[in-house]
Each structure stands twice: as C-alpha cells, then as structure tokens.
Amino acid sequence: MNQLAINYASDAKSARFALAQLGSAQKRTLLHKMADQLIAHSDAILESNQQDMVNGRKSGLSNAMLDRLLLNPERIEDMADSVRQIADMPDPVGEKFDHRVLDNGLELTKVRVPIGVVMVIFESRPNVASDAAALCVKSGNASILRGGKESIHSVTAIGRALKHALSEMKLPAQVVTMVEDADRAIMEDLLRMTSSIDLVVPRGGEGLINYVTEHSRIPVVKHDKGLCHVYIDQYADMDMAIRIAVNAKTQRPGVCNAMETLLVHQSIAPAILPLLCKEMTRKKVEIRGCEASIKLCPDAGIVAAKAEDWDTEYLDLIMNLRVVDSLEQAVEHIQQHGTGHSEAIVTENYHAAGLFQKIVDAAAVYVNASTRFTDGGQFGMGAEIGISTQKLHCRGPMGVRELTTTKYIVSGSGQIR
Structure with missing residues (x-):
C-alpha cells in the first residue's frame, strides 16, 4: 500500500481530534480566516488555474468542462462568500434531541456529532475544494480532498491558501488535506482505508461515480449524474412554462441540475412548442425530438432522437423533447430514464401537481419552478458537498447537517441490568 496514502489517512484521523475540541465560535473564526486567505492568495490561485486551463484545452476538454474549471476574480469572491455563509450558519454539532427517561430512570439523549474523516473526490470545479473544506470544518470533520488531474494546480493552490488560516489558529494542517498527486493508485489505496x-x-x-462505488470499502454517498426532466402539463401557464424550461436548460447547461429532457402534454403541445422551440433555437440549443414534436415544429431543425439520447446527460446546449399522452406517461418516462436527481412539473392543476410530487421518485421534485434550484447555496446551506441521489443516509444537497451523525448520551444513577 502506498505510504503517502497511509500518511494522508492517518494524519487526517489524528487531526480530527484537534478540530473536535473547537467550539462554535472558534470554528466560525477559522472559517472567516479561510475566506480571507482565499482573497489574499487569489493571484496565486488564478495563476495556477490558468495552467490548468491551458492543459485542459490541450487535452481536449469540452466547453462545459472548461467552464467548470475556470476561475476568475468574481468566482474567487463567490468562493470566499460561500465560506463566510457557512461560517455564519448554525452549528449542528452538539445539538440535542429525542430526550427521554426510561422506566428504570436512565436518561437518554441523542446528540449530533461529526462523522469523523470525510474524503471528497471531485472533478473539474476547483470551488468544490473550498466548499467541501468549509462544510467539513463547520461540521467538525477532518477532510481529505482529491480533485481531478485537470484541476490539480488550482486545487493545490486553494489548499495552500486555506492552510494559512489553520496555521493562524495553531491547528494541524491535516485538518484539511489536499491530495496534491493525481496518481490514481493513491486514490485506490485511500478507498481501502476503512x-x-x-x-x-x-x-x-x-x-x-461508478469507479468509486466499485472500488471503495468505505461507505459512499453517491452524487450520481443529473438526468433532469421538466414536464409541461396540459394545464400549464404557457408563459411560465417557457420561462422555466428555458431557464432549466440554458441558464448554466454544464451542471447536474440542468434540464436534459422536456416532456410536453399533447393537448398543449401544438400551441406551446413553436414558441418554445423558437426560444430554444435563439439560445443556440440543439433539439433532439420525438416524431410528434418534429411534425409540430417542422422548421425548428429538430433532429430525430435516438434511443440512447433519453439516457444521456449532455451537460451542454442539447436537449431532448417528447410529446406525451398524459401525466402518467410523463411519470413513466421519468421513472424509466431519470436518475433520481431533480424533476419538475409546470401546471395550474392542484391534483396534477400533488400526484406528480407524490409518485415521482427523486431527491427534489418541483412544481412550477426550475430544476436549477437544486443546489446547496440556493437551499440556504451556504454550499454543498454534493447532491446525493441515493436514499441512505441523506438525499439531495448535502450541507453541514448531512455531514453529521448521532450518538446516545446515557446518564444513570447506578442502574444495572
């Protein structure tokens, strides 16, 4: 086993105990210092990011991936603001609930506590490094953060900036560990450090996602791909439906909560599709549609969708379009092709809205709103460490609270069994 991986894991485990001794006020101070250090070292971070961008273009990264990778002064300010928001959120650690006294006099209290050491493995987006580090600090967890090879220089620079704050607080540097080596063998060894x-x-x-799930011996919370749908019901307000669909697809197409497939009820399709396709075309969206949608919009340049398109996460200005016979058929399509991330219905019908929310199985189910809101920052979490599409132990955007577990505090007066 790689000695570097052993050191990363053991050092982080030791550092968690230093972090566990910090109170809420101290963690808040540390996080504000981290935000300040991101700004103070922005020139070095930007210089490192430019190196990653040059390498990314040479290696043929897609425009969507390059957009995720890019940092600029505004994005670094956003990163710092995110850390400050996390700093000022309520601290879940130590929260007491489910208090009761048993018949034998034992007093039971469930208390929220840190998970321990959390490893986050991510691609492309360097801001994940500072978000994940801040969320782990706030929740009392030591973190091991491993970015992809395409962002290695940016992530390393961000990690070095954050460590200045740890030094100011006289805390071990390993409270936040950035894996500065892109060697996959190190990651494989870390995934066995139970x-x-x-x-x-x-x-x-x-x-x-598949690689980590297959190789890890450590519990994994999956952030699966986001194959998100918007369904325009027969009772939808057309102006609202167009606004939501366009926003869900084009506001930032290279992210997991962007819409990939638009479903439209056959009753409203003749009226709304020409308008909607015109707007999508204006936004330079390529449309891959069913036979009915092509007939309804013969001049929209719709390409006939292939079977595999319905299961494709484009992360680009490409979308699928299907006309459906009913709400039930829309739900059936979502259940067959969706990934349990975010699904939306646009309707003015109360029964249709309620039925959609009840039977669609996803981490976030929307009525009359864009799927683009499935985001830790938008949900008031300051940031997110990921969006869980599984059902244990958390689902949806993972914030500070989702990075804690619980233990029972039991107090007695000499009871024996």
Missing part, C-alpha cells in the same frame, strides 16, 4: 476514513463522497461524472 480504519481511518469514515465516509467517501464522489462528485463528478458517471465514470468517477
């Missing part, structure tokens, strides 16, 4: 690492969160493309 005695030191308590949770793994992979955040990236389908290949990364």
Whole structure:
C-alpha cells in the first residue's frame, strides 16, 4: 500500500481530534480566516488555474468542462462568500434531541456529532475544494480532498491558501488535506482505508461515480449524474412554462441540475412548442425530438432522437423533447430514464401537481419552478458537498447537517441490568 496514502489517512484521523475540541465560535473564526486567505492568495490561485486551463484545452476538454474549471476574480469572491455563509450558519454539532427517561430512570439523549474523516473526490470545479473544506470544518470533520488531474494546480493552490488560516489558529494542517498527486493508485489505496476514513463522497461524472462505488470499502454517498426532466402539463401557464424550461436548460447547461429532457402534454403541445422551440433555437440549443414534436415544429431543425439520447446527460446546449399522452406517461418516462436527481412539473392543476410530487421518485421534485434550484447555496446551506441521489443516509444537497451523525448520551444513577 502506498505510504503517502497511509500518511494522508492517518494524519487526517489524528487531526480530527484537534478540530473536535473547537467550539462554535472558534470554528466560525477559522472559517472567516479561510475566506480571507482565499482573497489574499487569489493571484496565486488564478495563476495556477490558468495552467490548468491551458492543459485542459490541450487535452481536449469540452466547453462545459472548461467552464467548470475556470476561475476568475468574481468566482474567487463567490468562493470566499460561500465560506463566510457557512461560517455564519448554525452549528449542528452538539445539538440535542429525542430526550427521554426510561422506566428504570436512565436518561437518554441523542446528540449530533461529526462523522469523523470525510474524503471528497471531485472533478473539474476547483470551488468544490473550498466548499467541501468549509462544510467539513463547520461540521467538525477532518477532510481529505482529491480533485481531478485537470484541476490539480488550482486545487493545490486553494489548499495552500486555506492552510494559512489553520496555521493562524495553531491547528494541524491535516485538518484539511489536499491530495496534491493525481496518481490514481493513491486514490485506490485511500478507498481501502476503512480504519481511518469514515465516509467517501464522489462528485463528478458517471465514470468517477461508478469507479468509486466499485472500488471503495468505505461507505459512499453517491452524487450520481443529473438526468433532469421538466414536464409541461396540459394545464400549464404557457408563459411560465417557457420561462422555466428555458431557464432549466440554458441558464448554466454544464451542471447536474440542468434540464436534459422536456416532456410536453399533447393537448398543449401544438400551441406551446413553436414558441418554445423558437426560444430554444435563439439560445443556440440543439433539439433532439420525438416524431410528434418534429411534425409540430417542422422548421425548428429538430433532429430525430435516438434511443440512447433519453439516457444521456449532455451537460451542454442539447436537449431532448417528447410529446406525451398524459401525466402518467410523463411519470413513466421519468421513472424509466431519470436518475433520481431533480424533476419538475409546470401546471395550474392542484391534483396534477400533488400526484406528480407524490409518485415521482427523486431527491427534489418541483412544481412550477426550475430544476436549477437544486443546489446547496440556493437551499440556504451556504454550499454543498454534493447532491446525493441515493436514499441512505441523506438525499439531495448535502450541507453541514448531512455531514453529521448521532450518538446516545446515557446518564444513570447506578442502574444495572
């Protein structure tokens, strides 16, 4: 086993105990210092990011991936603001609930506590490094953060900036560990460190998720791909429906909560599709549609959708379009092709809205709103460590609270069994 991987894991496990001794006020101070250091070292971070961008273009990264990778002064300010928001959120650690006294006099209280050591493996987006580090600090967890090879220089620079704040607070540098080596063998060894690492969160493309899930011996919270749908019901307000669909697809197409497939009820399709396709075309969206949608919009340049298109996460200005016979057929399509991320219905019908929310199985189900809101920052979490599409132990955007577990505090007066 790689000695570097052993050191990363054991050092993080030791550092968690130093972090566990910090109170809420001290963690808040540390996080504000981290935000300040991101700004103070922005020139070095931007210089490192430019190196990654040059390498990314040479290696043929897609425009969507390059957009995720890019940092600029505004995005670094956003990163710092995110850390400050996390700093000022309520601290879940130590929260007491489910208090009761048993018949024998034993007093039971459930208390929220850190998970321990959390490893986050991510691709492309360097801001994940500072978000994940801040969320782990706030929840009392030591973190091991491993970015993809395409962002290695940016992530390393961000990690070095954050460590200045740890030094100011006289805390071990390993409270936040950035894996500065892109060697996959190190990651494989870390995924076997069950005695030191308590949770793994992979955040990236389908290949990364599958790889980590297959190789990890440590519990994994999956951030699966986002194959999100918007369904325009027969009772939808057309102006609202167009606004929502266009926003869900085009506001930022290279992210997991962007819409990939638009479903439209046959009753409203003749009226709304020409308008909607015109707007999507204006936004430079390529449309891959069913036979009915092509007939309704013969001049929209719709390409006939292939079977595999319905299961494709484009992360680009490409979308699928299907006309459906009913709400039930829309739900059936979502259940067959969706990934349990975010699904939306646009309707003015109360029964249709309620039925859709009840039977669609996803982490976030929307009525009359864009799927683009499935985001830790938008949900008031400050940031997210990922968006869980599984059902244990958390689902949807993972914030500070989702990075804690519980234990029972039991107090007695000499009871024996």
